[in-house]
Amino acid sequence: MSEAQWEWRIHSIIFVATFALAIDRMHYQNVEIELMIFTHHPEMAQTIMHNYTRGVTAWEGIGVYTNAATHVLVTVVAKDEVKAIKKDILSADPKAFIIAHENIQVTGGYIKHLI
Known part of the structure; x- marks a missing residue:
């Protein structure tokens, strides 16, 4: 050759x-990811909004098993932000419960942060 x-x-x-x-x-x-965050630290919503410029919807919930009050936060983020957001959440609340949904469709005010 x-x-x-x-x-x-x-x-x-x-x-x-x-x-x-x-x-x-x-x-x-x-790729957009929906995060549902169950935490006892409602200030996590401000952390997400400030550090990642993402909107957050919040409501009060009750854990049926424990009967304890909890804060439920929902946000949509880019897939490459998930690891950092989880790290921030778990450093403030190691007992936070986080559910990540992939394969979602977003209509409305979601802004992509492209590098």
Whole structure:
């Protein structure tokens, strides 16, 4: 095999890898996740709104098993924000219960934060 053929193959591999990473990154940012957060720290809503510029809906709930009052927070975030938000929530409330729903459709005031 000639040197030109090897060079062509290496350039092709680099192009395909770079293209795949770019497409994957763009797609990852376009996936919305609904987070339902059950916490005893209502200030978590302000943390999400301030640190991630995301709206939060909140209401009061009662844990049926424990009969304890809890705060229920719901927000929609980009998939690449979920790990950081969970870390913030669990650092303030290690007993927080978080449910993440993928494959949702969002209509309305949701703004994508693209890098």
